[in-house]
């Protein structure tokens with residue numbers, strides 16, 4: 001099983017430090033991890049640092065990887081070329097860093113992810129003609145078509161309607177269980193984190209302030225101190241944990 005461990009990771013843009021000393025235990029494959037934190041906390045930057053788009057201090061240790069490129073990264077906006085068809089854009093994403101020749105198995109993989117995400121009807125559309133939500137599903141397909149063992153997804157449901165949010169989160173959860181993937185999802189929906197994530201890591205003010213099982217991390221205290229809301233977590237009538245938000249936390253005098 002693949003695992004990812006961060007030790008004392010830091011990142012900066014042109015000398016301006018975003019975060020420092022971010023460490024985690026070995027995050028094991030077979031689980032979905034929520035990456036949480038307020039706007040500007042450094043979630044996207046942490047993904048860029050892990051994926052190697054940014055350099056900086058610290059170590060990124062990956063064990064148990066069998067693929068040549070074990071990590072795939074779905075950014076918030078991947079700048080896919082609008083003139084490509086959905087099919088071509090997914091195939092192109094799959095071919096990154098691989099051989100030049102497209103093999104039958106590459107086409108089969110594109111078909112598989114189109115089916116998996118229920119977007120086969122979009123295959124011939126130009127990426128530039130898609131709605132925001134459709135584009136987000138294609139971005140997810142581009143990441144999945146790379147058959148990663150570790151998948152970093154930056155707010156993959158932010159443009160989706162509610163049923164598609166649940167479909168995508170359920171699918172990601174299922175893939176962790178069936179294929180042993182480690183999926184880390186940056187998200188603002190703490191309800192989704194409580195429902196779908198096995199573990200949560202929280203960044204705030206340039207530091208990792210919590211990392212562990214979701215229900216131990218997303219507590220009233222954390223919600224008040226990091227997200228500045230008065231809220232509590234309660235099971236609904238079916239036992240699923242729900243976030244009950246009362247309002248904004250009082251600002252310290």
Ligand SMILES: Nc1ncnc2c1ncn2[C@@H]1O[C@H](COP(=O)(O)OP(=O)(O)OP(=O)(O)O)[C@@H](O)[C@H]1O
Pocket residue numbers: 013018037038039040041042043044045046
């Ligand atoms: N390319 C860049 N150049 C300079 N500063 C940047 C760049 N990208 C992000 N930053 C800064 O780094 C900090 C962290 O940004 P980042 O996008 O990682 O936060 P985030 O937690 O993903 O935020 P959000 O939830 O709003 O998406 C912010 O202060 C931001 O202004």
